Amino acid sequence: NLAEKFGAKWIFGGGIFIAGILTLLTPFAARIHYTLLIVIRVLIGMASGLAFPSAAALWGKWIPTFERSTVPPAAQTGASIGIIFTTPLVSIMTENGFIGGWPSAFYVFGMTSCIWFICWCFFGFNSPNQHPRISNKERLFLSKHIPPRPSKNGFIFALPYFVQFLTTIIVGQIVDRLRARKTFSITTLRKTQTIIGTVGTCGFLVAIGYMGCNQFRAVLCCILAVGFLGLQTCGAIISHLDIASNYAGTLVGITNTLATIPGFVGPYVVGAITKNNQTIEAWRLIFNISAGIGAFGSLAYCILFNGEEQRWNRIEHENDTNGPTNT
Secondary structure (H helix, E strand, O other), X not given: OHHHHHOHHHHHHHHHHHHHHHHHHHHHHHHHOHHHHHHHHHXXXXXXXXXXXXXXXXXXXXXXXHHOOOHHHHHHOHHHHHHHHHHHHHHHHHHOOHHHOOHHHHHHHHHHHHHHHHHHHHHOOOOHHHOOOOOHHHHHHHHHHOOXXXXXXXXXXXXXXXXXXXXXXXXXXXXHHHXXXXXXXXHHHHHHXXXXXXXXXXXXXXXXXXXXXXXXXXXXXXXXXXXXXXXXHOOHHHHHHHHHHHHHHHHHHHHHHHHHHHHHHHHHHHHHHHOOOOOHHHHHHHHHHHHHHHHHHHHHHHHHOOOOOOOHHHHHHHHHHHOOOOO
């Protein structure tokens, strides 16, 4: 709502700048006290949370209606692409002792965020009408093809992620308590989370296609679909830590590389289906395809996943601990 009232440029950029400054302070907080570290990380999450709704406000001002199935999804893949490149880079910096080892990750990326913010101040603008360097022809084109947005859209865009956040926190606490009591194995817990999350998310995705023009019901289904993803956030997505915590960085890099594929392919599939065919049936097909892909991934996970720590996770570290046996 603030992004739409006062302009998304400073809300979006300011959130990233604050997160960058706090990232730079993270190593110092870790050395002072773990409580301060937790506070810093929570504040980073809150500052980063400004990105999604404010980005939506920017897209509403800059992206024509016939490109909204392509540009926003492609832009959102940047988060996954960043993980692909930063994960091995962090490993290299840490192993080589660059700027003190592990703190280097926070220094480098915190500083990168601050430099990005400086560039954003000069090159980012709230709307085409405020941009001093685009042509009148381009400005008129964007004004013609971008309809005005109601002020409530920013809140609606943020609500699904808030529900997902609550789901992640609540379910994560429950799972950790069950695991501590050894009520269920970690494999059973992760698979149960995946099944419930998939049924909820895929079910509500399919339901969206049958809501017709009822905006309230469609938005409610969307909120619930994203909310159920919270079970995956504290479940399947952190399975790397369960099976091989010492190699979690490498595993995340591999899985997120594969996860970027839908981000590139999806917008083109959507564009192909809806080109000159903006109908309920076309969008219903898109939601059904998305649900089918999610269900297939869940099935594969439940068949193949074993949550017990893998033996190879400790081999190298055991050798380092034992040291050389020959003299």
